[in-house]
Amino acid sequence: MNRIMLKSKIHRAHVTEANINYEGSITIDETLMEAAELVPFEQVQIYDITNGNRLETYVIPGRRNSGEICINGAAARKVKKGDLIIIANYVVMDEVLVRSHQPKLVYVDKLNGITRVGSGSYKALSAAVN
Numbered sequence: 639m640n641r642i643m644l645k646s647k648i649h650r651a652h653v654t655e656a657n658i659n660y661e662g663s664i665t666i667d668e669t670l671m672e673a674a675e676l677v678p679f680e681q682v683q684i685y686d687i688t689n690g691n692r693l694e695t696y697v698i699p700g701r702r703n704s705g706e707i708c709i710n711g712a713a714a715r716k717v718k719k720g721d722l723i724i725i726a727n728y729v730v731m732d733e734v735l736v737r738s739h740q741p742k743l744v745y746v747d748k749l750n751g752i753t754r755v756g757s758g759s760y761k762a763l764s765a766a767v768n
Contacts, residue, residue, distance in 0.1 A: 644758070645729040646674040646742035650687065651750050653721045655708040662711035665700040666725065670707075673744045673755050680727060684713070688721040705750035 648670055655665075664684065666676065676682065679696050686692070693713050700706035707725075709717040717723060731739060740757035747753050 639733045640730050641733060641736050642728050642730055643736060643739055644741040645727050646676065646744065647724055647726040648674050648744045648746060649724055651707045651723050651725060651746050652748055653707050653709055653717055653719050653723060654705060654750070656714035656717060656719050657708055657710050658712075658714040660708075660710035660714075662713070663696050663698045664713070664725070665698050665706055665708035665710060667704050667706045667750060668699045668702040670744060670746070670750065670752065671697060671699055673742070673752055674725070674727075675742050676727065682725050682727045684709070684717060685724040685726065686717050686721050687723060688718075689716075691716040693717070707750055 648666070664682065676697050678699055681694060681696055684693050684695065693716055695713055700708065707723070743756045743758055744752060745754040745756070
């Protein structure tokens with residue numbers, strides 16, 4: 639059996655721009671992309687903490703160390719400049735790998751500078767719940 643697991647997330651990023659006229663996607667500072675192990679055109683889900691909207695799109699790289707998080711195209715009608723968001727992506731993995739999987743967790747400040755990079759653990763989370 640396979641499971642869909644969190645691969646990585648950028649937690650509580652601030653949207654720096656919303657560009658309705660771009661053809662689509664989310665532009666993410668290349669430094670943040672690397673920290674979250676995201677590659678160009680990879681699918682991500684956006685969870686808007688500010689208004690509750692959720693959507694899927696794909697990633698394009700932004701200027702390195704710019705803090706850029708730009709929502710492009712139709713998504714700019716759901717997510718606005720200044721909104722607080724979570725950017726998450728997932729991976730399908732075999733049941734056997736689930737127990738050792740550690741997603742990459744990237745935490746940022748108000749300028750989208752990295753404050754901490756951590757990893758989650760199935761074992762640690764299971765122990766905390768029990």
